Amino acid sequence: MEQMSLEARVGRLEDDPPIALEAVDFTVVDPTALRRRFAEIFTYIATVEGAVPQNIADITTLLPDLGPLDRRFLVLWEGHELAHSAIFDALRARLELPERNGIDRPAPPTRPRRSFMAFGALAKVTWLQDVFKLVYLARGAMNEHMTYDCYRYLGHHFDSLGEHALVRTVTEPIRRQEAAHLGYYRLAAATHRRTLSAAQVRLAGHITARTYAPVGSTPAGRDESGRVFTGLAGAHVDAVLDAVQDIADQLLGADSRPLPRFVHEAMAECLGRTGAGPDPTGCPTWN
Numbered sequence: 648m649e650q651m652s653l654e655a656r657v658g659r660l661e662d663d664p665p666i667a668l669e670a671v672d673f674t675v676v677d678p679t680a681l682r683r684r685f686a687e688i689f690t691y692i693a694t695v696e697g698a699v700p701q702n703i704a705d706i707t708t709l710l711p712d713l714g715p716l717d718r719r720f721l722v723l724w725e726g727h728e729l730a731h732s733a734i735f736d737a738l739r740a741r742l743e744l745p746e747r748n749g750i751d752r753p754a755p756p757t758r759p760r761r762s763f764m765a766f767g768a769l770a771k772v773t774w775l776q777d778v779f780k781l782v783y784l785a786r787g788a789m790n791e792h793m794t795y796d797c798y799r800y801l802g803h804h805f806d807s808l809g810e811h812a813l814v815r816t817v818t819e820p821i822r823r824q825e826a827a828h829l830g831y832y833r834l835a836a837a838t839h840r841r842t843l844s845a846a847q848v849r850l851a852g853h854i855t856a857r858t859y860a861p862v863g864s865t866p867a868g869r870d871e872s873g874r875v876f877t878g879l880a881g882a883h884v885d886a887v888l889d890a891v892q893d894i895a896d897q898l899l900g901a902d903s904r905p906l907p908r909f910v911h912e913a914m915a916e917c918l919g920r921t922g923a924g925p926d927p928t929g930c931p932t933w934n
């Protein structure tokens with residue numbers, strides 16, 4: 648039954664096409680205020696949403712045995728997220744912000760990152776591949792929840808600035824798609840978890856806690872991630888992190904062995920609050 652339900656979720660996503668630029672009302676009331684408050688945030692969003700082809704190259708290398716349903720989801724997920732990126736690039740252009748790294752639409756990568764090729768070799772062991780798949784699906788649910796919350800808070804900011812066209816045609820429709828992605832990942836992870844042993848689930852939890860970083864953060868950009876997430880959620884950032892940790896606990900935890908509060912720790916690192924001194928690895932990320 649659950650497989651049917653997962654299938655139904657993918658079918659529903661297939662009925663929801665990527666948001667076309669023509670459907671967006673880019674009417675802006677106060678471009679100066681938007682530039683001042685959101686230049687870095689819009690760039691971050693456009694970059695992270697636009698990184699999906701790289702993520703897919705990595706994931707399909709790590710998990711060469713993904714099933715047809717998983718692959719169907721990846722195709723529509725890519726279409727949705729690239730459209731989100733294009734919307735924020737178009738908005739940045741309207742606001743006369745400089746192009747990202749001089750090139751707004753980089754060519755999709757054709758090769759996975761080297762770290763994923765190494766993991767992919769390990770994943771030839773089916774037992775490990777099943778562990779990595781749970782890590783991937785749980786991470787997807789965590790990232791989508793965080794993304795969903797970011798669009799929710801961005802919508803509140805737009806609302807309070809009177810930017811109602813952007814709420815109606817940007818943050819609301821995107822937020823709905825992020826919620827649908829979250830629904831898929833959460834159900835896919837819970838379904839997959841039931842096929843694993845306790846030792847596999849424990850290892851998946853351990854890997855996730857050791858490698859987690861807020862969505863989009865990189866070793867070079869952890870300060871930026873901290874600014875973006877606190878810039879969006881402000882005093883509510885702890886609530887955003889609590890929700891992400893809850894998902895990890897549900898999908899990867901066990902009653903007898905709770906996961907550490909690694910989501911808050913990862914964000915604290917991005918905000919320079921660890922007090923542990925510089926970390927040469929920065930924010931490890933596995934997006």
Ligand SMILES: [Fe+2]
Nearest residue numbers: 696727728731
């Ligand atoms: Fe997105």
Ligand SMILES: [Fe+2]
Nearest residue numbers: 791824825828
């Ligand atoms: Fe998404």
